[in-house]
Amino acid sequence: MELDERKMKILQAIIRNYLETGEPVGSRTISKYTDLNLSSATIRNEMSDLEELGFIVQPHTSAGRIPSDKGYRLYVDQMMAQKEEQLNQATQEVKEMQEMLLEREDKMESILKQIAKMLANNTNYATMVSAPVVKGNKLKFIQLSRVDAKQLLTTIVVEGNVIKNTMLRVNEPLDDETLLKLNILLNTNLNGLSLAEINLAMISRLKQQAGVYEELIAAVLDAVADGMKEDEDIEIYTSGAKNIFKYPELADHQRASELITTFEEKKLLTELVNETLSDEENTGIQVYIGSETPIQTMKDCSVVTATYELEDGIKGTIGIIGPRRMDYDKVISTLKNVKSQLDKSYKRKDDE
């Protein structure tokens, strides 16, 4: 059996209708809905075929049909192909984002939080935004300062301007000269290195040169290791969890509880982020439908993600999580817009 053009049109009509209503759609509806001018009986025959092909399913006998994952997949793929070259209209989101980005260019964290919130409000789905992850992770700057007699502050800056601080306690106050010497020692030896490159040889050399301050240097190195090994613990902001209650198919206790937990324990979401970031042939937007998603608890959801890239290799993920019958069209174009704004934002900065 072939999927001819008429079947295709009917499938599309079924999906569109289901996206709107969330109810199984019957043959009569389609017969009226489309401009095909076919009777419900004919549609019934075609629907029977579409079911055999696996694009739609019946929740139970004598009910209408709903799209299967395979059906959604076809629909989404086709849509993506069609609107490859979409113009970038100044949507609501773009306007809001431009204001955000203009306002404060340095406060990445709060901007990402706001993006998550804005997307949740504008789409009525749950959203997540991961903070950019630096792949290389080279140390750019390290400094030891005396806050008071017994407390030192280590400040390290990693490529991509990620800043980390750690307080250290010392028994004896350090004089200015020693502090300067230690700072020079640390900077000359460690700058430009990644965590992997700070090996045992380097460590013992440093300790040797530090003399009596060997112990202090060890503590500093610990702090450095701590600050740079952030890969496992990606910062993720979420918003709009309450939106899942808007879709009855997600709102029963069991599912809702699981989903809420997934959003609360952001750790589970890192899997999604890793998945999207690791995908090589990534065009920027990815769609996971139902069982395709990498996170178990979301098997009844669809997830659309966008990967944004600030500088080379510094990437993050924006994700929208909703029911299978998501408004893919709107979500995808919204994400495309937001992504392009974020991509641009850093380029703009460099131009200054």
Added chain:
Amino acid sequence: MELDERKMKILQAIIRNYLETGEPVGSRTISKYTDLNLSSATIRNEMSDLEELGFIVQPHTSAGRIPSDKGYRLYVDQMMAQKEEQLNQATQEVKEMQEMLLEREDKMESILKQIAKMLANNTNYATMVSAPVVKGNKLKFIQLSRVDAKQLLTTIVVEGNVIKNTMLRVNEPLDDETLLKLNILLNTNLNGLSLAEINLAMISRLKQQAGVYEELIAAVLDAVADGMKEDEDIEIYTSGAKNIFKYPELADHQRASELITTFEEKKLLTELVNETLSDEENTGIQVYIGSETPIQTMKDCSVVTATYELEDGIKGTIGIIGPRRMDYDKVISTLKNVKSQLDKSYKRKDDE
């Protein structure tokens, strides 16, 4: 009408039973449950009185009674008075916490997150922990460092060892000498001041002394203001939101959705934190029952909070949010334990 001892006993029995079952409790149940040896008819008379006094209510005619907010309040107050001097048994929580606190004394953030999680797991309620808020907010240390030719890093340390960083861009690289001068200028003028004390006069004096670097100083002061004005934006960690689904009286869509939002937008919770911290005659534990809570969306919940205090004036709040029929006894003693551990943790550090 008086609330004599017998009525009191009956009220207690009603509440205890309701805490367990969540179902309205009838006269026959009480007649069997207690050691009063009274028939159900007598109990009925007493219950009628208790209802008139406002301690219990009937969800509808011909149903059992459930405690009113006033009833819970009496019960809780009495319990608190009784166990004023409770011994500090080594509970599950204490053990878990001691491990946490021993492990890393500097990582306040992750410890607080863990506490929230642990409490949620051990109590089956939703939890929140606010990071300590410094009242005075005096600047302890400020430093300007050169990360690379075009980027400066401001690091400020506020009392209570809260550290803030901001990146600044400059057009012209600064030489070491200028940097040193600016640092001395900043430290000598600003150290020990609170945000309120950095007034216009001070600012213009600084700018004047900075000469050509006036603009830079202005940027630094902006960063300082930004870093110190954190009062409005208290860091709050939450956990166990999913637990609300365990209590049918909270789990309907409407309520659940509101509660989830409250937990997600932690801003709303700051009100609760402010309320508890501002209460002067605070013995450490506070109980808000139903409509007593300061947050509208929680009017069907009870909230138990503990205020912990690290150093003088550096306080935070731990809160447990559950249904009205919360196991107050367990929750209160758990919170007492956790609170005392946190209170101690800093004292211990000082002793070292």
Added chain:
DNA sequence: GTTAGCACTCCAAACGAACGAGTGCTAACA
């Protein structure tokens, strides 16, 4: 290939009976 017609299926909502938990009241009892 398309369509009208019809029997059939199945869910959802409406209905009502039966049940049971619980009350309030009254009258009797110690």
Added chain:
DNA sequence: TGTTAGCACTCGTTCGTTTGGAGTGCTAAC
């Protein structure tokens, strides 16, 4: 006077039945 047994009554819950409607599959005719 306080306590208790008894009884009529209320009201929510449950469960089986009914009904209506939406939708299907099949068949026969166009």
